[in-house]
Amino acid sequence: MNEFCVQLPKVELHAHINGSLSPDTMRVLVERKKDSNPSLADFRIPDSLERIDDFFPLFRFIYQLTDDEPSVVIATRNVISDFERDGVRYLELRTTPRENPATGMTKKSYLAAVLSAINEVRKSIVVRLIVSIDRRDTLEKAQEAVDLALHFRSQGVVGIDLCGHVMEGSFVALRPAFDRAKQHGFPLTLHFGEVKENMAESLELLSIQPNRLGHATFLTPERRENIYAGNIPVEICMTSNILCKTTSTYEEHHIKDLLVEKHPFIICTDDKGVFFSQLSDEYTIAAKTFGLSKNELYEASYRTIDAIFEDETIKQNLKKIWSEWYKDNLATQ
Numbered sequence: 001m002n003e004f005c006v007q008l009p010k011v012e013l014h015a016h017i018n019g020s021l022s023p024d025t026m027r028v029l030v031e032r033k034k035d036s037n038p039s040l041a042d043f044r045i046p047d048s049l050e051r052i053d054d055f056f057p058l059f060r061f062i063y064q065l066t067d068d069e070p071s072v073v074i075a076t077r078n079v080i081s082d083f084e085r086d087g088v089r090y091l092e093l094r095t096t097p098r099e100n101p102a103t104g105m106t107k108k109s110y111l112a113a114v115l116s117a118i119n120e121v122r123k124s125i126v127v128r129l130i131v132s133i134d135r136r137d138t139l140e141k142a143q144e145a146v147d148l149a150l151h152f153r154s155q156g157v158v159g160i161d162l163c164g165h166v167m168e169g170s171f172v173a174l175r176p177a178f179d180r181a182k183q184h185g186f187p188l189t190l191h192f193g194e195v196k197e198n199m200a201e202s203l204e205l206l207s208i209q210p211n212r213l214g215h216a217t218f219l220t221p222e223r224r225e226n227i228y229a230g231n232i233p234v235e236i237c238m239t240s241n242i243l244c245k246t247t248s249t250y251e252e253h254h255i256k257d258l259l260v261e262k263h264p265f266i267i268c269t270d271d272k273g274v275f276f277s278q279l280s281d282e283y284t285i286a287a288k289t290f291g292l293s294k295n296e297l298y299e300a301s302y303r304t305i306d307a308i309f310e311d312e313t314i315k316q317n318l319k320k321i322w323s324e325w326y327k328d329n330l331a332t333q
């Protein structure tokens with residue numbers, strides 16, 4: 001089944017760049033930097049999640065690796081190649097613009113570096129960028145992120161995300177920036193109900209009419225009804241939820257409700273570098289946990305195309321690729 005899930009053409013819509021670096025990419029970046037920052041060489045990069053709380057120090061470590069533009073280019077390029085090898089045909093990466101006065105990297109040069117890697121010519125994957133706004137940011141910083149998204153729009157920025165530490169910051173304070181992004185026609189995806197404490201702001205989040213939601217783990221019956229009625233696609237990150245302990249078991253994962261309702265969802269990885277799970281692994285887990293057949297997995301993957309932040313032409317092109325793959329691989333079985 002795992003081999004099938006690698007071959008299956010897939011869409012990835014919820015992948016934070018700095019959470020998606022493979023151990024190999026981390027090692028390449030350490031090699032580049034260890035002369036100027038010898039302590040980096042002392043960090044033992046794990047090849048699998050050996051301990052459940054390994055990913056917290058890992059994040060701090062990764063930010064030291066991607067603190068200058070050439071490293072950001074390498075990191076982004078390698079993340080894209082990882083997804084391409086795993087059978088992803090359309091990828092929306094997301095990242096929070098970051099600066100580092102020590103290396104002269106500005107938020108603008110950071111995004112320019114990310115987009116230069118995104119726009120390298122590739123045969124079998126289309127890549128776009130979502131600009132993330134961190135919940136902890138000030139409104140001024142959030143507006144700056146929207147300015148940058150507008151500046152780089154013609155280079156592949158297709159939407160805006162609300163992310164960051166689930167227990168900090170507030171959407172209400174940042175809302176004017178999201179309103180402005182929306183006025184400019186940017187689709188929005190919001191981390192939603194990732195922990196119980198987020199439920200208090202759920203009405204406010206939905207009132208901006210987001211185009212997709214991330215996680216949507218904790219829902220009151222009213223919010224569930226709103227999401228179903230609005231047909232809002234949900235980005236599902238099962239392993240991430242298990243490791244962050246917001247879901248106790250795969251069997252209990254809320255994707256089961258969406259399967260029953262036939263509500264649109266997109267299986268995603270979130271942070272494949274810190275949770276050590278490829279997109280094909282997430283499809284395999286869904287198949288095994290919920291007894292999905294190959295045809296059902298194909299259908300689930302095909303439906304994700306409708307949720308992308310791109311136009312009809314790209315959607316139709318992708319649907320053609322999927323249909324041809326189906327003819328060659330599943331129709332005869």
Ligand SMILES: CNc1ncnc2c1ncn2[C@@H]1O[C@H](COP(=O)(O)O)[C@@H](O)[C@H]1O
Nearest residue numbers: 016017018019094095096132163164165271
């Ligand atoms: C596990 N669930 C999650 N929930 C919320 N935000 C998350 C996240 N995982 C990652 N991020 C957000 O993405 C950043 C890393 O990528 P970028 O530097 O933006 O590329 C993290 O610092 C956090 O703000």
